[in-house]
Amino acid sequence: MIRYVLGRLVYGLVVLALVTVFVFVAITFIPSDAVDVMLADTGATEEQAAAMRSELGLDRPVWEQLGSFLGNAVQGDFGRSFYTDEPVVDLFLDRIPITLQLGGLALVIGTVLGLVLGIIAAVRRGTATDGAVRVTAVTFLSVPNFVLGLLILTALGLWFAWSPPFVYRGPTEDFVSWAQHMAIPAIALGTASMAGITRMTRSSLLENLGSQYIRTVRAKGAGERLVLFKHAMRNSVIAVLTLIGVDLATVLGGTVILEQMFSLPGTGQLVYQAVLDRDYPVVIACTIFYAGLFIVTMIIIDLLYAFIDPRIRAAREAGR
Amino acid sequence: MQADPAVRDPDRVADAGTPLLEARDLVKHYQIRKGVLGRPVGTVHAVDGISFAIPRGKTVGLVGESGSGKSTAARLVSRLIEPTSGEVRFDGQDVLAMRGKEVKALRRRMQMVFQDPFGSLNPRLTVGDIVGEPLEVHRVASGRARTDRVVEVLETVGLSGRDLHKFPHQFSGGQAQRIGIARALATNPDLIICDEAVSALDVSVQAQVLNLLKRLQRELGLSYLFIAHDLNVVRYMADELCVMYMGEIVERGDGDAVFADPQHPYTQMLLAAIPGHDPVTARAQERGVATGEVPSASAPPSGCRFHTRCPAVFDRCPTEHPPLYDAGQPGRVAACHLLDEPRQVQRA
Amino acid sequence: MSSDVAGSPLAPVVPDQPRSGDRTPPTPSSSEAPPRRRGAAAAWAGLKRFIRTEKLGAVSLALITVFVVMAVFAPLLAPYDPLQQFRRNLTEAPSGTFWLGTDDLGRDVLSRLIYGARSSMIVSVVTTVVSLVLGTLIGVTSGFLGKRKDMVIQRLMDAIQSVPPLVLLLFLAVVLTPSMSSTIIALTIVITPSFNRVARAETMRIREETYIEAARATGSSSLRTMVKHVLPNMAAPMMTMASLLFAGVIIAESALSFLGIGTPPPTPSWGGMLSSGARYVELAPWMIIAPGLILSVAVFAFNLLGDALRDFFDPRLQR
Numbered sequence: 011m012i013r014y015v016l017g018r019l020v021y022g023l024v025v026l027a028l029v030t031v032f033v034f035v036a037i038t039f040i041p042s043d044a045v046d047v048m049l050a051d052t053g054a055t056e057e058q059a060a061a062m063r064s065e066l067g068l069d070r071p072v073w074e075q076l077g078s079f080l081g082n083a084v085q086g087d088f089g090r091s092f093y094t095d096e097p098v099v100d101l102f103l104d105r106i107p108i109t110l111q112l113g114g115l116a117l118v119i120g121t122v123l124g125l126v127l128g129i130i131a132a133v134r135r136g137t138a139t140d141g142a143v144r145v146t147a148v149t150f151l152s153v154p155n156f157v158l159g160l161l162i163l164t165a166l167g168l169w170f171a172w173s174p175p176f177v178y179r180g181p182t183e184d185f186v187s188w189a190q191h192m193a194i195p196a197i198a199l200g201t202a203s204m205a206g207i208t209r210m211t212r213s214s215l216l217e218n219l220g221s222q223y224i225r226t227v228r229a230k231g232a233g234e235r236l237v238l239f240k241h242a243m244r245n246s247v248i249a250v251l252t253l254i255g256v257d258l259a260t261v262l263g264g265t266v267i268l269e270q271m272f273s274l275p276g277t278g279q280l281v282y283q284a285v286l287d288r289d290y291p292v293v294i295a296c297t298i299f300y301a302g303l304f305i306v307t308m309i310i311i312d313l314l315y316a317f318i319d320p321r322i323r324a325a326r327e328a329g330r
Numbered sequence: 331m332q333a334d335p336a337v338r339d340p341d342r343v344a345d346a347g348t349p350l351l352e353a354r355d356l357v358k359h360y361q362i363r364k365g366v367l368g369r370p371v372g373t374v375h376a377v378d379g380i381s382f383a384i385p386r387g388k389t390v391g392l393v394g395e396s397g398s399g400k401s402t403a404a405r406l407v408s409r410l411i412e413p414t415s416g417e418v419r420f421d422g423q424d425v426l427a428m429r430g431k432e433v434k435a436l437r438r439r440m441q442m443v444f445q446d447p448f449g450s451l452n453p454r455l456t457v458g459d460i461v462g463e464p465l466e467v468h469r470v471a472s473g474r475a476r477t478d479r480v481v482e483v484l485e486t487v488g489l490s491g492r493d494l495h496k497f498p499h500q501f502s503g504g505q506a507q508r509i510g511i512a513r514a515l516a517t518n519p520d521l522i523i524c525d526e527a528v529s530a531l532d533v534s535v536q537a538q539v540l541n542l543l544k545r546l547q548r549e550l551g552l553s554y555l556f557i558a559h560d561l562n563v564v565r566y567m568a569d570e571l572c573v574m575y576m577g578e579i580v581e582r583g584d585g586d587a588v589f590a591d592p593q594h595p596y597t598q599m600l601l602a603a604i605p606g607h608d609p610v611t612a613r614a615q616e617r618g619v620a621t622g623e624v625p626s627a628s629a630p631p632s633g634c635r636f637h638t639r640c641p642a643v644f645d646r647c648p649t650e651h652p653p654l655y656d657a658g659q660p661g662r663v664a665a666c667h668l669l670d671e672p673r674q675v676q677r678a
Numbered sequence: 679m680s681s682d683v684a685g686s687p688l689a690p691v692v693p694d695q696p697r698s699g700d701r702t703p704p705t706p707s708s709s710e711a712p713p714r715r716r717g718a719a720a721a722w723a724g725l726k727r728f729i730r731t732e733k734l735g736a737v738s739l740a741l742i743t744v745f746v747v748m749a750v751f752a753p754l755l756a757p758y759d760p761l762q763q764f765r766r767n768l769t770e771a772p773s774g775t776f777w778l779g780t781d782d783l784g785r786d787v788l789s790r791l792i793y794g795a796r797s798s799m800i801v802s803v804v805t806t807v808v809s810l811v812l813g814t815l816i817g818v819t820s821g822f823l824g825k826r827k828d829m830v831i832q833r834l835m836d837a838i839q840s841v842p843p844l845v846l847l848l849f850l851a852v853v854l855t856p857s858m859s860s861t862i863i864a865l866t867i868v869i870t871p872s873f874n875r876v877a878r879a880e881t882m883r884i885r886e887e888t889y890i891e892a893a894r895a896t897g898s899s900s901l902r903t904m905v906k907h908v909l910p911n912m913a914a915p916m917m918t919m920a921s922l923l924f925a926g927v928i929i930a931e932s933a934l935s936f937l938g939i940g941t942p943p944p945t946p947s948w949g950g951m952l953s954s955g956a957r958y959v960e961l962a963p964w965m966i967i968a969p970g971l972i973l974s975v976a977v978f979a980f981n982l983l984g985d986a987l988r989d990f991f992d993p994r995l996q997r
């Protein structure tokens with residue numbers, strides 16, 4: 011098991027290193043006059059522009075830039091914001107709790123609702139309830155999260171003249187305000203996962219229960235039905251876990267747009283603002299941080315897998 | 331692998347002229363690798379030093395349980411895979427020394443028919459395209475001429491021009507196998523390797539396909555390497571028989587002779603499994619019938635590989651690897667120490 | 679050529695006609711065999727079967743046709759010039775004159791919606807097609823090469839996929855100057871690994887099929903084998919994937935425009951319309967509802983199509 015975990019960590023580091031390489035290869039495509047564009051309105055002199063280029067490392071070959079970035083990175087220095095001069099790590103760590111709250115809430119809402127609806131649809135297979143659940147699922151799969159957020163805002167504004175708070179307050183500071191602030195974006199983000207998980211739970215349950223379940227339901231008592239159901243559920247959870255892994259990227263990406271819409275000062279807002287400001291060091295470091303976040307979570311999901319199903323663990327250990 | 335004295339002299343195998351195909355001391359080992367770094371953790375002895383020859387216009391049968399290395403042998407002689415060591419000659423040419431174009435030219439003369447009739451036909455192509463593929467690949471014919479040739483071979487195998495535009499799934503298993511045979515015939519090859527070509531078919535259908543293959547051999551002068559795990563089938567087809575066990579040929583000789591009087595305990599075991607096969611029943615009663623599981627190909631038993639299952643096992647077997655001993659009639663050999671015993675007795 | 683269409687006797691010469699136990703897939707008997715079907719004819723026949731067996735798929739195709747017509751014939755369909763500003767009719771509610779109302783600059787929402795289909799469809803079609811080709815190429819090559827090369831290529835793909843799509847798009851927005859082609863390039867980078875994944879898995883599966891070995895034994899070159907035998911056999915899952923990813927691309931394109939880094943204004947785009955509407959949530963809700971709904975319906979249509987294709991191609995669900 012320890013070897014398996016270590017293997018996963020090494021693999022994660024390799025992928026993260028590749029992300030870094032990708033990022034630095036990509037920034038060589040930044041148009042050379044980017045700095046001029048950046049400084050256009052500031053009235054900076056040509057010397058200042060040159061200083062900026064060298065600080066950005068735009069005057070050095072990629073490999074050198076990459077090398078110095080990695081060299082600093084292992085010491086915990088991922089660069090500084092161009093405008094505030096704050097270390098990007100600090101900026102990111104300050105804001106990540108909000109993003110994790112939002113993303114976590116969204117995944118919890120999506121998973122719980124998805125499992126419940128999926129089970130209902132599977133148990134009531136073929137009935138109107140089943141049909142309604144499935145139509146709901148496909149519908150919610152199709153409404154982009156930011157559109158859903160906007161539509162909810164519009165509805166609440168029109169019918170109740172209510173709008174969420176503008177200023178973020180942490181859950182310990184003012185729980186009610188926090189909950190009001192988080193609710194709509196979390197729901198908007200979570201519904202797509204909900205839809206996917208509903209479908210997955212339904213089909214996987216039906217597959218695992220199969221005809222055997224139907225027979226037992228007819229012939230045996232409730233106790234045995236429960237045992238069978240539990241067994242099928244266990245398999246379904248594995249399938250659902252995979253799906254959560256896939257959703258994770260979407261949810262993390264979704265936080266960017268919803269944080270912006272609902273003025274939640276998370277890392278999404280940080281990156282977005284940095285993109286608008288062309289604050290390269292922030293954009294670069296944050297891209298890598300996001301990848302790290304994703305990779306770590308995927309490793310956790312992988313370990314959960316192994317925890318839930320020892321057979322998977324055995325197979326993976328053998329395969330690697 | 332020890333040199334095999336019986337095969338050193340090819341004349342002892344081939345009855346007339348140079349054989350069409352000759353395999354000598356063919357070996358194929360697969361490394362089993364594990365982990366990201368691909369550490370080798372074992373070796374599968376898929377084929378371990380086999381030699382045989384296919385005379386022109388004749389059929390050599392290859393029998394043995396599943397996993398004994400028959401398909402690997404077929405892939406080796408057609409150079410679908412590279413051997414670990416050994417030699418293959420086709421019509422006197424060194425097959426293993428061939429490069430790109432020569433290999434392609436070889437493929438034109440040496441075709442294959444596979445076990446799974448549907449699996450070996452691309453489900454997205456029409457019969458015309460499937461059977462016409464070799465013609466296209468080897469630039470034998472295109473357009474109208476290709477269609478004509480395809481219809482011709484389709485008719486040869488008992489199908490017709492009407493089937494040209496159908497897809498494989500529209501046929502029965504027997505018909506599908508005929509399509510596979512038609513494809514093999516398209517370029518007018520000299521040798522066709524049939525790897526379990528009828529094993530997936532119903533018994534009644536099997537007979538029809540076997541008869542077709544026999545007829546084609548008579549009419550076109552084809553040679554076959556005929557692989558099967560079913561002895562009855564091979565018996566019907568083969569002029570000469572090679573029995574394989576765990577990557578080795580353990581008995582070889584004239585087909586009828588081997589059937590009438592099997593020398594190797596493994597061959598006897600295979601024959602005993604055929605209901606109502608007398609010579610073996612007699613012998614089996616003498617010694618008891620072999621049972622048990624086939625050992626792992628990555629850890630073959632020492633000495634005689636059959637010793638873990640052999641009812642006649644004795645002290646030499648686990649330690650000494652049996653070479654192919656002469657087994658009475660000319661051209662008959664078997665790798666069993668029992669055949670060495672009488673001579674030792676004589677010498678004593 | 680077409681003598682086999684109908685009424686032909688069950689079996690011509692073939693002796694082994696009785697199909698007792700030997701493996702016979704549940705297919706129409708050979709007397710119903712379709713005539714030569716290639717290219718357009720085959721596609722047409724497949725389409726008809728698809729519409730017949732997949733009712734929801736037919737609905738999705740109808741919806742998609744509407745969007746394509748909107749995109750192609752926008753100038754004919756739109757009641758007004760989408761850029762024309764009716765200064766006296768700012769944020770006007772839907773009426774007989776402006777069916778879906780006007781926006782904050784007095785532009786006709788319906789016309790902008792119709793023209794918006796253009797940016798959306800162009801970006802999505804080009805992105806999907808390019809990524810499909812690229813991803814297939816990479817996946818098939820990687821799957822065929824195997825071993826170390828495969829390993830390197832796949833880890834690179836993992837790397838791209840480990841950055842959340844929208845974050846990656848933001849990063850690329852910094853690298854590329856904003857334009858429609860930049861949007862397409864960025865989206866292609868994001869989507870290609872998904873196609874690669876499916877193509878590679880399919881290649882690994884097909885590679886083990888006997889017909890691949892048969893092709894090799896016949897003398898077919900690697901290239902020919904790939905083109906003639908591997909690619910056609912992975913068409914089904916790739917099409918399903920393309921449809922589902924198309925839906926994702928529509929969303930991503932509008933998200934980028936919403937964030938102001940996609941289709942640059944004043945070119946009408948659904949995302950851009952939503953973003954200006956977001957400022958008038960209570961004053962002019964139609965500015966949000968109209969593009970929000972049409973965007974969702976477009977995504978819905980492609981999701982539905984993907985589902986229908988999946989069922990259509992699923993051998994376990996063969997009717």
Ligand SMILES: Nc1ncnc2c1ncn2[C@@H]1O[C@H](COP(=O)(O)OP(=O)(O)O)[C@@H](O)[C@H]1O
Nearest residue numbers: 360374376395396397398399400401402403627
């Ligand atoms: N590509 C391969 N890699 C590893 N082992 C293989 C490979 N191909 C065949 N083998 C092994 O070689 C042995 C012989 O296989 P095969 O030639 O297919 O036997 P047969 O055709 O007689 O059933 C088996 O143990 C099989 O598992």
Ligand code: SF4
Nearest residue numbers: 634637640647666667
């Ligand atoms: S050598 Fe020994 S073990 Fe092998 S077949 Fe002969 S008697 Fe049996």
Ligand SMILES: [Mg+2]
Nearest residue numbers: 400401402526
């Ligand atoms: Mg075999």
